Amino acid sequence: MTLRAITTVTGVECAKLRDQLAPRVVLAVCALGPFAFIAAMRLQNSTPDDTLFGRHVKESGFATPLVVLGFATLWVVPALTAVVAGDMFAAEDRYGTWRALLTRSRSRGEIFAGKVATAFCFSALALAVLAASSLVAGLVGIGSQPLVDLSGMPLAPARAMGRIAAAWASVLPPAFGITAVAVLLSIVTRSSVAGVGLPVVAALAMQLSVYIDGPDAPRRLLVTYGFGAWHGLLTEPPYYRPLVYGTTVSIAYLVVCLAVAHRVIVRRDIDG
């Protein structure tokens, strides 16, 4: 397996994505959704006070990306990441194209790695577009007033920008964990519906489980635990323990899911 071969496969997969409707729709929604949100906020008198930073959404444009982030981590981020990852392998079964793909000069390991790299790149791209779009929408629609953090301290624009970037970056590990889950489901079930739908449903169920009474330890083992870690970055002083813990759990999901998925794909008979 060589890096050049993996890059080649990634290039081919990206070219395929460019010609598909679903990834383009996802990126368009990521780019335009925050502007629609801000437009709705400007039309209504109330603010989403039950959401973190919701009460500040009309006071500072920097609150917008954080409100969007809080909402998106519930099910939007899992959906954004699963829409490509959950379909990437199952689509080859749906179209019957494994035969075409595996009778070229690339090994199964290289094709697996290239496809996984594409899925991760798309997840990161979708999150980056959503983050950038919500920041721009907030700044354009509301303004660049200082942001009041969770400790009640005002953050100057430059500092607020840094914290917002860190907050969005902190959801990358759990997003990648869910991407890996979607890849595994896509390979094992050979169904795009399962590959895309199950990670979203599972992530939503994990998120909702925090509202059920019970011991805290099992919740920390959920891949979605890391989605709340950004709260610690918006306090003064910031605390990082949930971030470290959530990232560790996400990496564990990622390694286990990809190891199992790789084993399945390199041993599978393409007999259908």
Place this chain on the structure above:
Amino acid sequence: MEPALEAVGISKRYAGCDALSGVSLIAKPGELHGLLGPNGAGKTTLLRIVLGLVRRDAGTVRLFGRAVADPLGPLPDGVAGFVETPTFYPYLSGRRNLELLARLDDDRRGQNGSRVLDALRRVALTEAADVRVAAYSAGMRQRLGVAASLLRSPRVLLLDEPTSSLDPAGAQSVRDMVRRLAAEGVAVVLSSHDMSEVEALCEAVTIIDHGSVVYSGTIDGLRQAAPAPVHALHTSDDRAALALAAGRPALRAAAAADDNGLIVSADTGSLDAYVLALAEIGVAVRTLEHRGRSLEALFLHLTSAVRH
């Protein structure tokens, strides 16, 4: 001359059933090698194993003299082919599909464009090059599959019924192309149901039945092993004629492939007796046409396609 492809003692089991049992297939450079067998005989499974799509349970595969160690590893350079109807990404054009497949073989994009165009031209798909594959007919997909194989500049080419969905002109074009490739030194393995096609195209043949090789050798050798002449028989009651044949060990009969009459294989004496017996049970013989010692008769003889 060293064989380009040597698959020796290949076995494969699916859910407790032997799909292949010790099958061997050897093709030399420049040889057009037919792979024949009834449906479910194991032809496609054998091609899948050689193409690295399916793991073999036993046996060895050597390509250009080198053993293929990893049964599911990448396809060696110079080997190409397809099994069943070739499949492509339906949302991409034929040209785009080939460009992406070519990149998987060789990521020098600049040179791939001309190779793709040349491959499309050789299968007469230039005009439909920019049409989405979703709009292609089965025959066009088959031709695109051949084009995808040609992109690999094959020295071993494995084709699974490449003319099955083509119109007569398209089929002839593919036959001409494989003849040219063989003349250029490519070892072509042609799996086909069309026995006359194999007889006309190939100089060597391997016949598989129920996962085992029942004949492997030259077409000439197969002709010499012919058991008896074959006749096409049309009667007033083919079912009764078939039932009567079942009780005659010296005679082999089967319904014709198109369910139009019977194919009967027997020596002259046995055939005379059979015709007279048909008259005795009130079955009229409408036509009895000599078909010669064709590969079809030999195929029927060697495989379980014949109902005694």
